Amino acid sequence: MxxxxxxxxxxxxxxxxxxxxxxxxxxxxxxxxxxxxxxxxxxxxxxxxxxxxxxxxxxxxxxxxxxxxxxxxxxxxxxxxxxxxxxxxxxxxxxxxxxxxxxxxxxxxxxxxxxxxxxxxxxxxxxxxxxxxxxxxxxxxxxxxxxxxxxxxxxxxxxxxxxxxxxxxxxxxxxxxxxxxxQRPAGFRWEALALGGCTLLGGLMVSQAGLGGDASWYRATFFFFPLAVWAALRFSPRGVAFVILLFTLCSVWSAEVGLGLSSESTVVAEARVRTLLLLQLAITVNATTGLLLAAVSAGRRDATRQVELLATAVRGLNEGVVINEVTPEGPRVVFANEAFRAMVDLEQEALLRRSPLEHMGDMDPETRQRLEAALREATPFRGQVLLKHRAGSRVHSEVQVSPVRDAGGAVTHLVSIHRDVSATQELSARLMAAERVAAVGTLAAGVGHEIQNPLAYLELNLTGATRSLGKGRAGAAEALSHLLDAQEGAERIRLIVEDLRKFSREGSDGRERVDLREVAAPALRMVRHALRDRAKLVEDYSAIPPVLGSGARLGQVLLNLLVNAVQAVPPGQAEQHTVRIRTLTAPDGQAQLEVSDTGRGIAPEVLPHIFEPFFTTKSHEEGTGLGLSICQQIVRAHGGEILVRSEPGQGSVFTILLPAAPPELPRAAEPAHRPVEQAASPARPARRGRILIVDDEPRLAQSMRLLLAPNHDVVTTTRGSEALEWVASGQRFDLVVCDLQMPGTTGMDIYDWLREQAPELARRLVFMSGGAFTPAASAFIRSVPNQVLEKPVRPEVLLATIDAALEPAPAGT
Known part of the structure; x- marks a missing residue:
């Protein structure tokens, strides 16, 4: 006890x-x-x-x-x-x-x-x-x-x-x-009995050696050491201790019986005792050595058990674990657990002795540069990277690289822990898209009003043009005036639709040089009508450096901040309140954008929580509590920060700070594809060509045919399968204008078929899209080099694109 x-x-x-x-x-x-x-x-x-x-x-x-x-x-x-x-x-x-x-x-x-x-x-x-x-x-x-x-x-x-x-x-x-x-260790019963028997036998041998004279004692003590080693390796310190005790008792007993210490004179007894003392001293030295060996063996067993436990835990982790050895040529993989091998779909043999960079996919240059520097200099790293799956897909991974040092402080290994966040990334993207739609939905009435005005204007002018044409030559000039006015109304509707598309588009994460003042224009058009009866809008633009990022994502941040500013101001007091958008260059050279209002402000106890997910003081009809959280996430992903200051009754000021883009945009940072907004007219008229138009909307295909017919030979179809049959039968076309998403055979199917059967014509294919509404369509647009025109397409843009695509004249197909 x-x-x-x-x-x-x-x-x-x-x-x-x-x-x-x-x-x-x-x-x-x-x-x-x-x-x-x-x-x-x-x-x-x-x-x-x-x-x-x-x-x-x-x-x-x-x-x-x-x-x-x-x-x-x-x-x-x-x-x-x-x-x-x-x-x-x-x-x-x-x-x-x-x-x-x-x-x-x-x-x-x-x-x-x-x-x-x-x-x-x-x-x-x-x-x-x-x-x-x-x-x-x-x-x-x-x-x-x-x-x-x-x-x-x-x-x-x-x-x-x-x-x-x-x-x-x-x-x-x-x-x-x-x-x-x-507690006695389980098992080893027969071995323990054998050890005990050998110890007794060794003691008897010592006893017999003692009868042979003093010199024989020292030789006899060597019988003990193998027994101590046996006990140390197989029975831990407990076994050694009892072997020592048993062997010592045998030695002492044999000394008493064999040497007869108690029956000798004092002088002889002292000599014999010195002999016994030397014998016991030798046994003690051997015993200490045995105990040390047992301690080392026990420590090794504990270390082995811990290593096995660690290895089992690492193998069973859901996170991918990769251990890299630091070599003069750079880190080389020496271990990868099952979770990581499943993330890249490779066997252990395909990973060993390879550089960890070989398994990384495409990522933005800044992240790749930081990762390469961390691996090269053996320093910690934390960030999100892309892994290459053997099937060709990409795996989003949050990785943390930690150096492992030896006793001298030198880094010998790097341990990388990967967490598959592909599902989280997809969910985050969907939440962002939902929040964009929610922000636009908040302004749905105003957007509808903005569309209704030019739509009514368009209908009235078309009706007027029809009546004027009924008057014959006398009404031609009047009809032309009506048509020009109708064209202006259609352009206004196109701009509104384009703004809606920008704030609801998925997959627009390509990094490019973005001017925040250009991002502000469509966001302001979205909120202008909702703001009319609440506050005056003040635009204060100063010189600002461009930033490297996604215009759609930054537009979502700005739209959300503007919606919050609109909701913070009570209706009916437009002359008393102001919503201001301001751009300037921060003292440290960063791009700074501010959205301020003179509304009700934010209470001090609420202010620390406004960026928390699902935290909101609004009703369910006004907000989800995700807007500011997503805004912060987007801004941080761009390497910036979002700040807020507010006082109750005095309004709020939200400040976005973003690092300036490098003077020369890295090639890898350019977006894989950007839809064409405007194409320059060729310096000289293009040659006449035979053009195939494929669109499931008959009236749109007919309208394009009428537009192009004066300069080109045009063939139209509403089915992609029919277009492929014509090409397969040997009909020659110089250019194909094709809708991206159609029922049945899509524009993506047509492109894949042409790339195999008529690669020259595949390069002369121009897509039209009303929006890539599926992840597959978004990925396709980013991967192909062909032009993509977004509907509704302005006539001059369509004509210029076709003329540019026909120069120089292609070989016959």
């Missing part, structure tokens, strides 16, 4: 504690009587003293407060040997001081009774077996000199015998008693 802390002193003072002390005194006295068998001289100094090992083990297990039991047991033992009272008292005090000092030293050094660490074996051997036993032997010898009649000339010899005898007792008996309480 082990009693912790200060409770041991109180426990020792109880009746049960006193009984335990008395029992300890009796045990110490009995073991001491057994040790006196080997005593020499008039003062009964023994070269083998197992009582010291019993005393130290007792104080380590029970607590130092039980020292009175050791003292009384030693005092009774000394008085029983006929020593003077004061000498007996001094010997008892020395015998008590020895285990007390040893126990205190071991406790201070963090000693563990399991003896499974090298420092524990060293502490027991040096601190207790050599250190404290020397103190106890010296104190007891001095008391014999002062009150027992021991001559000063015999002090050194007496201390030596006493010291080594006590040290042997601690080294041999204490480990056995401490480890006796530990």
């Amino acid at each position: 082990t009693i912790p802390g200060r409770e041991r002193i109180a426990w020792a003072a109880t009746a049960r504690g006193i009984v335990t002390m008395l029992a300890l005194a009796v045990v110490y006295w009995l073991v001491g009587k057994a040790g006196l068998v080997f005593s020499i001289g008039a003062f009964n100094v023994s070269p083998v003293w197992p009582a010291s090992g019993v005393a130290l083990a007792a104080l380590l297990m029970l607590g130092v407060s039980y020292w009175p039991g050791i003292f009384f047991g030693g005092l009774v033992l000394c008085l029983g040997m006929g020593n003077p009272p004061l000498a007996s008292l001094g010997s008892a005090l020395g015998g008590t001081l020895e285990p007390v000092l040893g126990a205190l030293l071991l406790k201070r050094w963090g000693f563990s009774a399991r003896l499974e660490r090298v420092q524990d074996v060293v502490a027991l051997s040096v601190g207790a077996a050599l250190g404290s036993s020397l103190v106890g032997a010296s104190a007891a010898t001095v008391s014999l000199v002062l009150w027992g009649g021991l001559e000063w000339t015999d002090v050194a010899k007496t201390i030596q015998v006493w010291w080594l005898g006590d040290g042997i007792g601690i080294a041999v008996v204490t480990p056995a008693l401490l480890l006796l309480r530990q």
Whole structure:
């Protein structure tokens, strides 16, 4: 039973504690009587003293407060040997001081009774077996000199015998008693019996060697070491301790029987005791070595178990783990767990000794540069990267690279932990798209009003043109005026539709140089009508550096901030409130955009939470609580930050800071494809060509035919399959204008077929799209080099695009 802390002193003072002390005194006295068998001289100094090992083990297990039991047991033992009272008292005090000092030293050094660490074996051997036993032997010898009649000339010899005898007792008996309480390892029963039998046999061999003369003792001690190694490797420190104890008992017994120490004269007995002392000293050295080997073996087993546990945990992690060895050529993969191999769909052999960069997909130049620098310089890295799947797809991964250093501080390995965030990325993209649609939906009434005005204007002018044409030549000029006005109304509708498309388009994450003032124009058109009866709109544009980013994403941020500003201002007080949009260059060179209002402001207790997802003070009809969170996410993804300051009743100011784009846009940062907004007219008229128009909307196809017919030969169809049949049958076309998304055979199918069967015509294919509404269509637009015209297409843009595509004249197909 082990009693912790200060409770041991109180426990020792109880009746049960006193009984335990008395029992300890009796045990110490009995073991001491057994040790006196080997005593020499008039003062009964023994070269083998197992009582010291019993005393130290007792104080380590029970607590130092039980020292009175050791003292009384030693005092009774000394008085029983006929020593003077004061000498007996001094010997008892020395015998008590020895285990007390040893126990205190071991406790201070963090000693563990399991003896499974090298420092524990060293502490027991040096601190207790050599250190404290020397103190106890010296104190007891001095008391014999002062009150027992021991001559000063015999002090050194007496201390030596006493010291080594006590040290042997601690080294041999204490480990056995401490480890006796530990749980016996399962299995090894027959092996344990075999070890015990070999130990007894070794002891008998030592006994027989002892009968052959003093020199045979030293050779016989070598029988012990293989047994200690066996016990250390197979049975931990517990096995070594009991082998030591058993072998020592056999040696002591054989010495008593074989040498007859008790029957010799004093001179002969002293010579024989020195022989026994040397034998026990050799066994003690071997025992200490065995315990050290057992501690090292136990530590190795623990380390192996920890490594196996770590390896099992790493293999079973859902996150991908890659361990890279740092070499002069750069990091090389030495391990990849199953989760990472599943992310890239590669076997271990295909990953080993390869650079980790070989498994990375396309990413923005800044992130790739940071990652390459971290791998090259063996420094930490954290960010989002793209991994290449063997099937050709891309896996979004959040990666954290951490260096592993050796004892000297040098980096030897890099550990990369990958977390597949593809699903999260897709969900985030959908949330962003939903928030864009929600922002536009908030302004739906105003957008509808903006469309209704030019639509009514368009209808009235078309009706007027029809009536004017009914008048014959006299109404031609009037009809032309009506048609021009109708064209202006159609252009206004086209711009509104284009703004709606910008704020609801998916997949527009390409990085390019963006002027925030250009992003502001469509956002302001979206909110202008909703703002009319709430506040005056003030536009304050100053010089601002371009930024590297996605215009659609930054437009979403600006639209959301403008919607919030509109909602913060009460209706009906337009002359009293202002919504201001301002651009300028920040003092540190960053692009700065501010959206401010003079509305109700934000309460101080609410302000710290406004960027938290789903936090909102609006009603469910006005907001979802995602807008500002997504805005912050977009701005941070662009390397910037969004700040806010607000006071209740004084309005709010939201500030966006974005780093300026580099002077020369890196080639990899350019968007893979950007739809054509305007094409320049060729310097000279293009040649006449045969053009195939494929669109599932018959009226649109007919309108384009009428537009192109004066300059080109035009063939139209509403089915993609029919167009492919015409090309397959040998009909020649110089150019194909094709809708991207159609029922049945899509424009993407037509392109894939032409690329295989008529590659020259595939290069002369111009797409038209009302919006890439599927991820596949968005990815297709980014991957092909062909022009993409967004509906509604202005006539001059269509004509210029076709003329440019027909120059130079292609070879016949």
